[in-house]
Amino acid sequence: MCLGIPGEIVEILPDQPDLAKVDVSGVRRNINIGLITDDDPQPGDWILIHVGFALSKIDEAEAKAAMDFLEGIGQAYADEIEALMESRIE
Amino acid sequence: MRYVDEYRDADKARALAASIASLCEPGRQYKFMEVCGGHTHTIYKHGLEDYLPENVTLVHGPGCPVCVIPMGRVDDTIHIAEQDDVIMTSFGDMMRVPGGRGSFFDSKAAGADIRMVYSPLDALKIARQNPDKKIVFMAIGFETTAPSTAMTVLRAKAEGLTNFSIFCNHVTILPAIKAILDSPDLRLDGFIGPGHVSTVIGCRPYDFIAREYGKPLVVAGFEPLDILQSIHMLLSQLAEGRSEVENQYGRVVPWEGNLTALKVINETMELRPYFEWRGLGFISHSALKVRDTFAAFDAERIFEIPGSRVADPKACQCGEVLKGVLKPWECKVFGTACTPETPIGTCMVSSEGACAAYYNFGRFTRERVQEATRG
Amino acid sequence: MAERPLIEGSAPERSADWAEAAVREHAHVETVSREEQVLERIDRARRARPRLREQNITLSHGAGGKATQTLIQAVFLHAFRNPLLEPLDDGARLSIDGASLAFTTDSYVVSPLFFPGGDIGDLAVNGTVNDLAVSGAEPLHLSAGFILEEGFPVADLKRIVASMRDAAAAAGVQIVTGDTKVVQRGKADGCYINTAGVGAIRRPLGGDVRPGDAVLVSGPIGEHGVTVMLARGELDIESDVTSDTAPLNGLVATLMDACGGGVRRMRDATRGGVATILNEVAADAGVAVVVEEDAFPVRPDVRGACELLGIDPLYVACEGRMVVVVSGDVADEALSALRSHPLGAGAALVGRIKDDPPGLVLLKTAFGGTRIVDLLVGDPLPRIC
Numbered sequence: 001m002c003l004g005i006p007g008e009i010v011e012i013l014p015d016q017p018d019l020a021k022v023d024v025s026g027v028r029r030n031i032n033i034g035l036i037t038d039d040d041p042q043p044g045d046w047i048l049i050h051v052g053f054a055l056s057k058i059d060e061a062e063a064k065a066a067m068d069f070l071e072g073i074g075q076a077y078a079d080e081i082e083a084l085m086e087s088r089i090e
Numbered sequence: 091m092r093y094v095d096e097y098r099d100a101d102k103a104r105a106l107a108a109s110i111a112s113l114c115e116p117g118r119q120y121k122f123m124e125v126c127g128g129h130t131h132t133i134y135k136h137g138l139e140d141y142l143p144e145n146v147t148l149v150h151g152p153g154c155p156v157c158v159i160p161m162g163r164v165d166d167t168i169h170i171a172e173q174d175d176v177i178m179t180s181f182g183d184m185m186r187v188p189g190g191r192g193s194f195f196d197s198k199a200a201g202a203d204i205r206m207v208y209s210p211l212d213a214l215k216i217a218r219q220n221p222d223k224k225i226v227f228m229a230i231g232f233e234t235t236a237p238s239t240a241m242t243v244l245r246a247k248a249e250g251l252t253n254f255s256i257f258c259n260h261v262t263i264l265p266a267i268k269a270i271l272d273s274p275d276l277r278l279d280g281f282i283g284p285g286h287v288s289t290v291i292g293c294r295p296y297d298f299i300a301r302e303y304g305k306p307l308v309v310a311g312f313e314p315l316d317i318l319q320s321i322h323m324l325l326s327q328l329a330e331g332r333s334e335v336e337n338q339y340g341r342v343v344p345w346e347g348n349l350t351a352l353k354v355i356n357e358t359m360e361l362r363p364y365f366e367w368r369g370l371g372f373i374s375h376s377a378l379k380v381r382d383t384f385a386a387f388d389a390e391r392i393f394e395i396p397g398s399r400v401a402d403p404k405a406c407q408c409g410e411v412l413k414g415v416l417k418p419w420e421c422k423v424f425g426t427a428c429t430p431e432t433p434i435g436t437c438m439v440s441s442e443g444a445c446a447a448y449y450n451f452g453r454f455t456r457e458r459v460q461e462a463t464r465g
Numbered sequence: 466m467a468e469r470p471l472i473e474g475s476a477p478e479r480s481a482d483w484a485e486a487a488v489r490e491h492a493h494v495e496t497v498s499r500e501e502q503v504l505e506r507i508d509r510a511r512r513a514r515p516r517l518r519e520q521n522i523t524l525s526h527g528a529g530g531k532a533t534q535t536l537i538q539a540v541f542l543h544a545f546r547n548p549l550l551e552p553l554d555d556g557a558r559l560s561i562d563g564a565s566l567a568f569t570t571d572s573y574v575v576s577p578l579f580f581p582g583g584d585i586g587d588l589a590v591n592g593t594v595n596d597l598a599v600s601g602a603e604p605l606h607l608s609a610g611f612i613l614e615e616g617f618p619v620a621d622l623k624r625i626v627a628s629m630r631d632a633a634a635a636a637g638v639q640i641v642t643g644d645t646k647v648v649q650r651g652k653a654d655g656c657y658i659n660t661a662g663v664g665a666i667r668r669p670l671g672g673d674v675r676p677g678d679a680v681l682v683s684g685p686i687g688e689h690g691v692t693v694m695l696a697r698g699e700l701d702i703e704s705d706v707t708s709d710t711a712p713l714n715g716l717v718a719t720l721m722d723a724c725g726g727g728v729r730r731m732r733d734a735t736r737g738g739v740a741t742i743l744n745e746v747a748a749d750a751g752v753a754v755v756v757e758e759d760a761f762p763v764r765p766d767v768r769g770a771c772e773l774l775g776i777d778p779l780y781v782a783c784e785g786r787m788v789v790v791v792s793g794d795v796a797d798e799a800l801s802a803l804r805s806h807p808l809g810a811g812a813a814l815v816g817r818i819k820d821d822p823p824g825l826v827l828l829k830t831a832f833g834g835t836r837i838v839d840l841l842v843g844d845p846l847p848r849i850c
Contacts, residue, residue: 003128003775004234004286004312004342025769028703032211034241035351048289048342049773051181051231052209053238056289056348062340070102070315073109073322100833137834161481182775186525190481199523208700208774314832401480405488425507427491430839431531432518434484449507450839 127154164189292347369409582707586628602664711785723802756816
């Protein structure tokens with residue numbers, strides 16, 4: 001029910017501006033974009049799909065920031081492991 | 091696949107888990123509630139609890155909109171479906187929820203026309219294709235789904251359809267969280283906040299939790315790394331003595347929410363004075379009904395609803411499980427009288443229910459599973 | 466916490482009799498507090514003889530999951546019980562005057578009748594050929610019974626029959642007998658087909674499934690189920706996925722030639738998907754099946770469609786894929802043999818057999834956690850085959 005998945009807008013339907021063709025891993029579906037018209041959705045944008053409607057545009061900058069944080073933690077972890085390894089080598 | 095696979099990276103998970111462990115005060119127990127059924131599902135599906143240190147426990151909350159539908163409402167829906175020329179439409183999750191005399195599936199087998207749909211727009215399509223029938227959409231869900239129902243009603247009005255209505259069972263999340271906070275049975279350290287509900291209502295409505303109750307809340311995404319990162323953020327807050335609302339799911343959730351979505355909900359629906367939640371009792375201003383201006387699309391006005399009330403069997407402890415007081419396996423009927431095949435309560439039927447998630451995914455002592463999957 | 470205002474005129478409360486009865490039935494079980502004891506309690510409940518509670522057949526009974534199994538046990542096995550039926554395998558193994566035969570039957574009710582990659586005729590031949598093949602038999606002869614709806618276009622029937630002719634030729638079998646019935650308009654949804662098949666068992670399979678065995682799948686999963694679901698046209702989803710319906714007897718022969726003595730079990734994954742097969746293997750042999758999520762081949766568009774629909778590819782029907790359990794020491798040969806055949810090009814090693822916990826399927830998630838893969842009660846995609 002909370003099922004929301006990301007998909008990429010491929011095309012805004014010319015005769016029905018409320019609908020966009022969206023691609024999820026090579027599968028395409030028409031999604032109603034009436035709830036996000038204020039965000040001016042365009043082909044190439046990623047959106048969150050829920051029961052046939054787009055609820056939100058996925059913000060690339062935010063996604064990158066979140067990934068960077070995770071990379072940072074990962075790097076800190078990797079650094080620590082490396083330090084641990086080095087400390088063993090006599 | 092972008093925006094999904096990156097959030098399932100095992101290496102990053104291990105790094106996060108190490109960091110989480112380092113943030114925990116030794117000897118201190120941490121209890122976080124994930125409110126949303128979708129989070130419960132992810133936690134079990136990906137075995138996330140394997141990544142958490144022993145002293146961090148996750149408690150499953152009432153954010154499963156199917157789980158909180160009382161049996162009486164199921165009976166009412168079947169009552170509508172059994173009327174002449176009615177096609178009832180519903181999300182798949184509701185099909186096996188047991189009412190007082192069986193589920194939608196049972197009723198369908200006995201001849202009622204009840205169809206599964208993936209979107210309220212599918213129900214609208216059925217209405218267009220069947221002008222001589224009365225199509226009813228059983229609308230369930232929190233604020234995540236209400237906008238979609240609202241848009242569909244607006245569309246129905248714009249198209250001048252006269253054979254489409256909704257049976258509105260939308261509920262709102264904040265009263266449920268408040269009920270948890272006011273419950274004497276539970277002591278929580280923080281909340282993993284609902285992700286998709288927040289897409290609609292934004293993050294501001296949770297302020298009272300941090301301000302008045304002093305509990306941190308982190309709005310979380312649904313991928314495993316999202317949840318681990320949110321737990322990390324909660325522990326950071328506790329370690330630093332902060333109690334704030336934070337947004338881990340910034341890539342999807344705008345702080346202010348979706349104003350268009352809130353507008354269409356407000357245009358077509360309004361709060362009921364009270365609504366019965368399975369296991370939690372009557373909660374005021376916790377559910378939506380169709381506004382007078384859209385009465386032509388309100389199944390409750392078109393059909394005579396009996397307003398059935400069915401008592402849960404005394405042994406059913408869905409209420410305590412929904413409040414997070416009991417773990418699924420602590421319920422007396424879990425696994426014997428109540429199984430996915432023969433569910434007594436909704437927690438076992440819905441794919442997001444804590445009991446179903448545990449039975450289907452988590453059902454084994456950690457050590458035995460890890461032993462078997464080693465190597 | 467919860468306010469209870471006066472509700473004027475609401476119906477009096479009543480109780481759900483079926484639920485009270487279910488609770489009473491299990492009331493003798495003592496209350497337990499430790500998780501371990503609860504899990505044992507569940508195990509016992511699972512092993513107990515299944516009881517059919519419903520008064521009417523529901524769609525769940527046809528899904529291939531728990532409800533189907535309960536129906537089979539409680540109604541069919543109960544009435545027909547005999548040693549040949551008991552194993553409840555894909556095919557019965559018979560011995561007639563010294564000849565070892567496999568005998569099987571299947572009915573096909575797929576909707577829609579025609580879909581990308583095939584039609585009901587293909588399924589009707591391939592499905593029965595496959596049941597014989599995985600029983601270790603060389604498929605030889607089929608019967609074909611048709612139930613046709615009044616008004617069904619003869620052109621469509623000819624199309625279906627042409628598919629069956631071609632499928633039979635490809636599989637090397639002959640359709641040697643049949644039957645036709647016509648029912649009134651409104652019944653039979655166009656066309657239902659039943660096929661039965663008989664084959665000769667020439668090579669025995671290599672013994673019981675045991676710990677240390679390897680588990681393989683012959684190719685990407687979930688294609689048929691997704692294809693049919695999308696072909697129904699209700700979902701506005703466009704995709705290039707086609708059904709994987711195919712006769713597997715050639716692939717089986719290649720496998721048996723390479724490592725016949727080490728092949729323990731073969732099962733074709735149809736409704737209920739590979740997850741159902743894995744559970745059957747675990748339950749029948751009393752072993753644990755431990756698999757890796759990442760190892761299952763799934764085409765990106767099948768995965769995308771499953772994500773959109775909220776279903777797990779492990780439970781989605783195939784019609785030309787099999788699960789093979791082989792002795793651990795021939796795992797590599799088995800995999801090479803499968804991959805050397807066009808229908809096995811996407812074959813993969815997905816897991817191992819262990820001894821504990823018995824009867825369960827465990828999955829190591831891509832993420833590194835573990836979870837249980839249980840049987841579904843019903844099927845998210847009805848009338849798939």
